[in-house]
Amino acid sequence: MSLTRLAVDRAAEGRPVRVGLIGAGKFGSMFLSQVPTITGLEVTCIADLDVARARTACAAVGWDADRTRGTAFVEDGAALAARDDVxxxxxxxGNPRAGIAHALAAIEAGKHVVMVNVEADVLAGPALARRARSAGVVYSMAYGDQPALVAEMVDWARSAGFNVAAAGKGTKYxxxxxxxxPDDVWRHYGLTPEQAAAGGMNPQMFNSFLDGTKSAIEMAAIANATGLGVPEDGLSFPPCGVDDLAHVLRPRELGGQLGTAPGGTGAVEVVSSLERDGRPVFRDLRWGVFxxxxxxxDYAAACFAQYGLPTDAxxxxxxxxxxxxxxxxxxxVSVLSAALRGEATGxxxxxxxGAVAVAKRDLRVGDRLDGEGGYTVWGRLAPASAATDATLPLPIGLAHKVEVVRDVPAGQALTFADVRTEEDAVVALHREALQIDGT
Incomplete structure (x- = not known):
């Protein structure tokens, strides 16, 4: 039965799906804008460190006064997760440490979790998903964001009997x-700092999309959800339009540019909407997935041509x-799938x-890292590998407000041994996730 029908039936029974939203930023606001037109779904509580901002967000997306009055607003995400009406x-x-804490609180309270926070998912997703299964609840990627959409396409392809050679998204690179x-990010978006400030745009957040960090995080999430491999040398961001995807992203031994992944599996990749000289790619896929x-x-190959699919030579x-x-x-879609079907959208x-922290500049002893999109590090996609504590890569999600304890040259990936970190619950959960290999 369709999600729409299931949700309508729940509404008719007086049992709508009750949602608690933690974080009323752009992603959360976009979700809130759709809520009034979705039968069988209600937002009962919104948590945000700035409650006034959350109320303003509701008004900005068109909520009327009655709907806003009927919704609880709190500062504490863990308190939201414990509520009986969620x-x-x-x-x-978007904060990986906060995301992990909130997910654990929700799972402990017997609530389904839709993890928009890909940063948290890449740090500890396998461990969180295992906890959710043990608790009899769903832990899910967020539909609408690229990782869940790509995971859906990979599942479609495999369910139809196709081998997946590559999957991923487009970006400007x-x-x-x-x-x-963050000091020079806006010129790459065609904005002045004043225009960005007037729009409430966060330079570090936007820079994380530009400097490759978000791409690394999202491709790691896709690999962890689908079993697709990660090229040993990381993402190559080949310039490619939609008509050339099958030609460019086929194995190198056939003339393509797809990096070799361990085990001979298909691989994740991100294609650029810019040629290396800055010219725009023809029919680019900057906003899409593939x-x-x-x-x-041979029969299936002939059908590709007969039904107009763009193919390689x-x-x-x-x-x-x-x-x-x-x-x-x-x-x-993720919310209703979790509550009504008991299924995750990835x-x-x-x-x-994982997405490992790489030095943007020469780092010296005493420097403090400032996380994704900042001045000190960017995130590079890397396959999981056996490592000792001395060589264990430092994830970009843990490269925030930590001190460098030995010099690291620009371009080198950091390890836990390069920084001063505390062995807290988040680090422990990351280490637990590292041990989950799917076997």
Whole structure:
């Protein structure tokens, strides 16, 4: 039965799906804008460190006074998770440590979790998903964000009997972007600092999209949810439009540019909407997602051509794609799927990849790291590998407000041994997640 029908039936029974939202930023606001038009779904509580901002967000997305009055507003996400009038908790803070704490509180309280916070998912997703299964609740990626959309496309392809050669998303990328800091981010978006400030835009957050960190985080989440491999040398961001996906993202031995992943599996990748000289790619996929599939036989390959799929020269590799994603406007799909079907729209199964912190500049003893999108480090996709404490890569999600204890040259990935960290609950959960290999 469709989610719409299930939700309508719940409304008719007087049992709508009750949602608690933690974090009323852009993603959360986009979700809130859709709530009045979704039968069978209600937001009963919103948690935000700035309650006044959360109320303003509700007004800005068109909520009327009655709906706002009927919703509780709190500062504490853990308190929201414990409420009796919440069935599904949406974690949308963007803070990995807060996200993990909120997810644990929700799972302990017997609530489903929709994890918008990909930063938290890449740090500890496999461990959180395992805890949720043990508690009989759902831990899910957020539909509308690229990781869940790509996971859906990969599942579709495999369910239809295709081998997945590659899957991922598009973005605006040039190699020089890895060194960009919040001081010069806006010129790459065609904005002045004054225009960005007037729009309430956070330079460090926007820079995390530009410098490659978000791409690394999202591709790690996809790899951990689907079993797709990660190229040993990380993302290569090849310039590529939608018509050339199957040609560019086929194996290198066939003339493509797809990096080799351990175990011979298909791989995640991100394609750039810019040629390396800065020219725009023809029919780029900057806002979309894709999957490149391989025909299992000659008959299927012939069908690719007969039904108009863009293929490579052999005809055996073809691409499917969605040109856009609507982020929080689509989030209710995850909420309803968790509550009404008991199914996740993608979830981490094992720790296959992470986003490791790489020095943007020469780092010296005593420097303090400032996390994703900042001045000191950017996140690079890396496959999981066996490591000692001395060589264990430092995830970008833990590279915030920690002190460097030995010099690290620009371009080098940091390890736990390079910084002063405390062995707290989040670090312990990350280490637990590292041990989950899906076997």
């Amino acid at each position: 069935d599904v908790v949406i974690e949308a803070t 040039l190699p020089a972007y890895h060194a960009v800091t 999957v490149v599939i391989e025909a299992p036989n 052999t005809g055996r590799y073809a691409a499917m794609y969605k040109p856009f994603h609507l982020i929080g406007l689509e989030l209710s 979830a981490a199964e094992a720790f296959r990849a």
